[in-house]
Amino acid sequence: MSSTISLEGVWFRYPERQIFADLNFSLEKGEILGLIGPNSSGKTTLLKIMAGLLPPQKGRVLLNGQDLRSFSRAQVARHIAVVPQEVDMPFSFTVAEIVLMGRAPYLKRLGWEKAHDLKVAQEAIALTDVAGLENRFFWELSQGEKQRVLIARALAQEAQVLLLDEPTSHLDLNHQIEINELMQRLNSEKKLTVFHISHDLNLAAEFSHRLVLLHQGAVYAKGRPEEVLTEENIRRVYEMEVVIEKNPFSGAPRVLAIGSSLQSIQPEKRTIHLICGEGSGANSVRRLLLRGYRVSLGVINIGDTDQKIGQILNLPMALEEPFSAISARAFQENQRLVSQADLVVVERFHIGPGNLANLQLALEALRKKKPVIVLENKLNFDFTGGEAQKYYGRLQEEGAIFIPDHSRLLEEIEKVFKREKMPEEARA
């Protein structure tokens, strides 16, 4: 790989504010690079410097190894195409006229577009899926269509490098994905080098080969998405608490926001064990993790949704083979997890002879003075001929806390821990 655009020791300041001091940065040939960073970290300024629109006060910008200043604007436009965030147009140009303007760097002074230019524009229109809109006025289009037309214009420039400034910031989710997939396609089919600024960390991670995290005018981190999107990096740069998980479909890192400052989260050392299955644990897992609790699960069959979630989040689990009854080994493992936990929650799932042992364990925990919270089971859950019902009855008699739904889960857990604490304090 060799770099197409690189910045060497770039200093840049607006009259009122210093942006970059000795910035080094490079865009490699053939890659999709996502630039992320909080507002006013200098993302758009960096893009403009790369496109030669803002000349740095010190340092050099190189295009294919040659100083950008040695190119004329038209020459730059044949190498680098910029897709702006928004275009406000006082006059009514049609889509076809807008796309054809991408040919401007190739036209002679008094020239009109020739057959070749029309062909290139047509290809760009086909690639970006705006065919059929050619004779519409640009301003009539939806945001997503406008964005695609601007990309078509950039393609008509036949540049090898595409710089996009937040191409999806005003779009609905489906259009966001469309534009990102288009970026990917252009990269793999047309071999374009793509640089895009993104405010959406998850999309950027999903669709970029490499990420660069900009912070206060300096490159804070760069590398593969999972190297850049770490809890530590986000905490420092965005000043907020996040959990990084993996997108179960693509494997790309995914950022879950928790709270805006470090103080709002009390680090919880307590562990909650969920007796669950059939995906019934997912809802609680999220709530508990976000509140800072540690979570363990069991007994779950391998392949169950709860098992997948547990695996992604790396939670301790007591597992059983797919579609098999709970074995003695799995039961013991679950017993171990329960004994390490401070509280047990029984989720709402169907109960048959195979997993009845889960309820048995809950009762056992209760008898060992472990607090147990049970979600009232509103399912037609009992496939054990009444056995399971009996367990629920006994749990209730012996003091388990029953709650109607998940909304009260955290509240009840906190109540339990508070009660536990009070006698300790009284003793002290």
Add this chain to the structure above:
Amino acid sequence: MSILLLGMAGVSISLGAVRIPLLETWSIILNHFFHFHFSPTWTENNAAIILKIRLPRVLSAIMVGAALSLSGAVLQALLRNPLADPFVLGISSGAALGAVLAILLGCGAFLFGHYAIPGVAFLGALMTIFLVYFISRVAGRVPTQTMLLAGVIVNSFFSAIIMFLISATSNEKLHGVTFWLMGNLEFLSFQFFRPVFFYLLIGSLLLFYLAKDLNLLSLGEETAAELGVEVEKLKKVSFLLTSLITGAVVAVSGLIGFVGLIIPHLVRLLWGPDHRFLLPAAAILGGLFLAAADTMARTIMAPNEIPVGVITALSGAPFFIYLLRKKGHVVYH
């Protein structure tokens, strides 16, 4: 369209206080300039009217109309503002101030003789251009918003001075001033024809040459730069060129409103915003429109003349409103 212009010119020349048949008109012109040999069926008097009075007048109207609507079209793209016209940057008030000074104080007469009014007006226009330009220049760049503001400010400042001068003097010269401010084509005789034509020809050819870049500039300065335009250079050059041609025609014709604002819009409404077509079309249509308006100004109340600016607004506005109602919703949003 050029043919239409030519035909229109012929009709305009033949019309007037003294009516001269169309065929006769053309024969006189062709004989005189192109060495045709139609047998003269006309009086010497009529030939003199055609050649010395009507022809220069109609050609002047065409030139002035072309220059105004061409600069209007360019300035609207340059400032990305559909309300821009040749006078928006203060050129008019500069020229007007010069003219008013020349009329009221008689200054400049010793310099320019009977060219005093147009001469001083042209100087006024040029000085205003540079004033506006230097007011709005920041660190080597000329932001269009600042330029627009500077133009408006200079405009009102000069207008205030003009009002003050007019209210301070109460003599028979007042009529001349008012007439000039309303705009008319009387001043333009063959003496001024050549220099004005020269400015206009050079200016408009250079502007046509910039048409492609003006297309890109109307998408915004940054977009234009991304698509290969040297924006600051383009802005300086087209600003200077429009100012020169506007200054040149305003100096001899006074303030003729409406043409520079409306004709470019008319062309956009009819044929779209591509400047490679818009600029020449606006020039031709502007010339045509002003020639027609001036003919009406001469003939409606003949032998008295109505200021041509009155005609342009009276006839142009309803037509434009009609077009705006019919097609405006598609083009303006």
